[in-house]
Amino acid sequence: MKKAAAFLFFVTALLGVALAAPAEAQEKFPKDPVTIVVPYAAGGSHDLMARALAPQMEKVLGVPVVVENKPGGGSTIACNYVKTTPPNGYTLVTVSPTMSIIKYTLPDSGVTFDQFEPIAYVGYSPQGVFTRTDAPWNTLKELLDYAKANPGKVKCGNAGHGGNFHMGAVGIEQATGVKFTHIPFKGAAPSVPAVMGGHVDIIVSTIADTLHMVKGGSIKVLGLAAPERNKFAPDAQTFKELGYDIEFSTYWSYLGPKGVPKERVNALYEAFKKSAESKEVKEFFDMQGATLSLKNPEELKAYYLKEDVKWGRLIKEGGLMP
Amino acid sequence: MDTLHSLMIGLAVAFTPTNLFYCFIGVLIGTLVGVLPGIGTAGSVAVLLPFTFGLPPATAIILLAGIWYGAMYGGSTTSILVNIPGESSSVVTCLDGYQMARQGRAGRALGISAIGSFIAGTVSVCLLMLVAPVVARYAVQIGPPELFALILFGLTLSAYLSSGPVIKSFIMVALGMILGTQGIDTVSGVLRFTFNVNEFYEGVGILPVIMGIYGVGEIFINLEATIQRDVFKVSIKGLLPDWNDWKISFKPILRGTFLGFFLGILPASGTLIGTFVSYIMEKRFSKHPERFGKGAIEGVAGPEAANNSASSGTFVPLLTFGIPTTATMALILGALLIHGITPGPLLIRNHPDVFWGVIASMYIGNIMLLVLNLPLIGIWVRLLKVPYGILFPLILVFCVIGVYSNQNSLLDVTSMIFFGVIGYLARKTGFECAPLIFAYILSPIWEEAFRQSLLMSQGDLGIFLTRPFPATFIGLTLLFVGSSVFFSRKRKRFLEQLGSADS
Known part of the structure; x- marks a missing residue:
């Protein structure tokens, strides 16, 4: 009797583990706080944008969204930090065109855009x-x-x-x-x-x-x-x-470390989209002089490839490589 | 009369129960932020910023401004008690404030810094109200060549920051200047002294340096000789400054107030430089410069007044032109913009309730801070009775949390410990660190200004002599260096004569 009970317990436990495993692989996302790392000091436009988006994203995602400043080094310090975090969608970095520029001007920093997973682009100025x-x-x-x-x-x-x-x-x-x-x-x-x-x-x-x-x-x-x-x-x-066809801007885009699962990228993009289109953030865009314009992960990836070519040529022609 | 009338409108705004409440919350948080070493105003304001989006504009700015000037009150507390600057702008307060505490005069040091801060806070708000637009016009005339000459003059005075031999303080100045070059060069983009460590691209940062040299270095020294702690046990009687202290400190407070305010207006200056200049000035003009560094109360009063009025000064470029000169001002600018308020020449006309409401709240906030801080002195002083074996691990924990929280960087903590060892060795060998820190803050601005000037003039050094302001300050520098050489020779000769007369 005792043996049978023990066996039954063992089987149910096994079953439980077996059933739990796939559930864990597709666990609810997000269940922990999401952190947006800002490569600039508090008070800059990327910092303010993240702080304006955060409360709206909390409403969509249902978890706290934390803004963390890691300023300095032409934004390489924050990028290098986020690059090495686990690609689980909980740590993001907000970047400007500097992301494409540092590859050429600060090659020793080891930051290139292809080490990141594009998530969302919300606007530019x-x-x-x-x-x-x-x-x-x-x-x-x-x-x-x-x-x-x-x-x-x-x-x-x-x-x-x-x-x-x-x-x-x-x-x-x-x-x-x-x-x-x-x-x-x-x-x-x-x-x-x-x-x-x-x-x-x-x-x-x-x-x-x-x-x-x-x-x-x-x-x-x-x-x-x-x-x-x-x-x-x-x-x-x-x-x-x-007659001069040039286009330079600053923009607000959000990236994760390379390898964030597709469904999490999409969940985060949806959250950025909904937050950016909320009444509060739209007002913030107007105050800041920022133009709302969304790019989804695929569009953002294509945009980065284009940017890379543009900046690479400009910097090489300008003799600004170190 | 017009101003008085406007101020009355402002007082009406500031005296509503809601605004009084938020003003109090602001200065309370500010005091805490100031007392806790390493926890900075920018970080705290940033955290509170989203919360203020829902408040009326005047209330939001009253709250955030309260944190900013409130921190200047609290910053001196740990400087005086345990030799750790609570805010970077209270570094200079360590020099004499801590010595006063060791002589059992901690209460007087805390008292004079609270009262000094109150006077400076109130007077500087008056200045902000009356002269802001005029002064701001002149402030933009200070360009790179002017800044270069001003800092050159400042650096030659740095010997006054130490009481030891001049040569030692110049060695420390040189070290500070080398340290100041670390990171990406703004003008050429070249990496300097980064040792292939990405986090050094921005340099070590001011916080790990001052917390290490003063806080951690002090702990190392105290652990070595616990017996010295006995001096703290001298009775705590005379909690508040007496008439004599007051008499000595009154003029330094006033001088510090004006100096801090005008230096606070300059771009790139912030609240820190004024404190150093105030200290140097008090020592230079004192009849007893030898008392400085050994517990001179005016060495606490002047700089503490300077950092408080500088905090008002930094509002000038923000409110008149919309230019933030510190991270906290950038956040306050963000708060203004989010509420649809454009700072600039039209601010006073378009939003009188906000402008005058905030100004009026600063008067009230300063009174609140005085009432809040004076009773706290008794509690702070009693803290010194805690045995050092219990106190120092706590201090260390606060230092580590403070430095780490600033940029969430472990390298900052390591750097702090490293500079703790430097601070320890410097004390052991009779070097004083204030000149190093002064040079570390000034030299990057100095170097940048120098190279920007030369870019402006296409490499012609004449730019420093053809403009009246830089020429004046370069002249003053030469005069000063010349006169000290002359006087030191004269004094030597005098002493020699005295010696020969004796024999």
Whole structure:
């Protein structure tokens, strides 16, 4: 009797294990908190975007969404960290075009976009050229005409050598044939007082980084490297209108380490999509000067391949490889 | 009169029960953030930010601003009690504050820093209210060449940060400058001293350095000689500063207030540099510079006033131009934008309730902080009676948590321990670390400003002499160096004469 009971217990236990195994493989996702690692200091546009999305994503996913800052090293520190986390969809990183640039400018860091699983792209903001309000130029054309006539004379501030804005300025030079004197600052913020005080003539930045300063009357926007005019700065000419087909932006995309299971990638993308389209986040986009535009994982992957070619060529032609 | 009228509107906003409540919560969190070493304001504000989306705009900013200036009150507590800066802007407070504690005058040090902070906080809010737009116009005139000359002048004064031989403090300055070059170079993109470690791409970071040198280094020293702890047991009578302390400290507090405020406005300056400059200034102009580093109360009062008023100063570029100069200001900017408020010249006109409400709440918040902090002094001082065997593991735990939480990096913790050993060795060999930290903060800005200036002038060094501001400061630097050589010779000769007269 005892033996039989023991046997029965053994069989049920085995059965239990056997039944539980496939259930575990397809366990509910997510059941633990999801972390979004931000490669920049708190307060930057990628940090604020993640913090605006997090509460909405919590509603969709039903688990806490934590924003963690790991700033520095041209975003390589955060990327290297996320790259080595288990690919279970619980740790994501938010990146800008810097992701495609560091492969060429900081090869020793060992970060390339193909080490990551594309998950979602929620929006962008075009790069442009900004100057002080009493500058002699009022349109992009006036600036370019002056810069062509005076090579090297226009001092152009950026947010650090080899960064997104520096590369944007180099891209403008390559497309239009002008020559700037590049003056790098540590981050986007310190370049603004420099342009206001006339220490540099122009800065390259994005609408999202400067919209409030343009609205507040501290600086003005001359032109944007975008295919069409921007709704937040409708008066700003585009390079395309002048015949230069260039497009530089900052964008908000989210990646996981390579190998996140397909269904988890999709679940996360749906969460990003729903959150980005929520009323609260849409309002946030408007405040930030960001344009809502979604790319699903496949589209994002294709986009990254295109970006890689674009930046690779620009950086090699510009002689900016280390 | 107009300002007074506006301020009344602001007070009406700030005095609503909700806003009073959130103001109190803000300054309370701020005090805690300040007291806990390593836990920074930016991290705490970031965590609270999503919560403020649901609050009315004025209330949200009142709460977040409270954390920012509240932390400046709390930061001095651990500096004075256990020689660990609670905020990086309280490093200088360690120099004399901790010495005061060792002499049984911890209560007075804490008291003068609370009262000094209160005066600085209140006066600087007045300055913010009255002169912000005018000053901000001039502040943008400070470009790279001006910054270079200003820092050059500052660095020549760094010898005043130590009481030992000048040569030793210059060695520490040199070390600090080398340390400051670590990471990706902003101007050329080149990697320097990164040793193939990705996390060094940004340099070690200020927090592990100061927490290591002051906090951990101090623990090592104390573990070696437990007997010295007896000095702490001197009675705690005289909890608050007496009339004499007050008389010595009043002018340093005022000077620190103005200095901190104006340096706080400059881009890249933050709240830290003003504290160093205030200390240097007090020591330079003191009739008894030899007291500094040995528990001079004005060495606590001046810098603590400076960091508080600098916290108001950092609001100037934010509110007038929308330029955030620190991470916390960037978050407050984010909070403003989320509520549809554009900082800038039009802020006061378009959103008077927010602008004046926040200003008024800062007056109230400063009073709350004083009321909150003065009774706490008794409790803090009693903490020193805890046996060191129990206290030091706790301090170490807080240091590790604080440093780790800042960027979730284990390398930061390792770096902190490394700098703890450096701090220990420096104390053993008679080197003082304040000049190192001063140089470590300033040299990256200095180097950047120098190279930006040369890019601006296409390599012409004349840019430093043709602009009036840099030329003035370079002149002052030469004058200062020249005069110290001259006076030291004269003094030597005087002493020699004295010696020969004696014999």
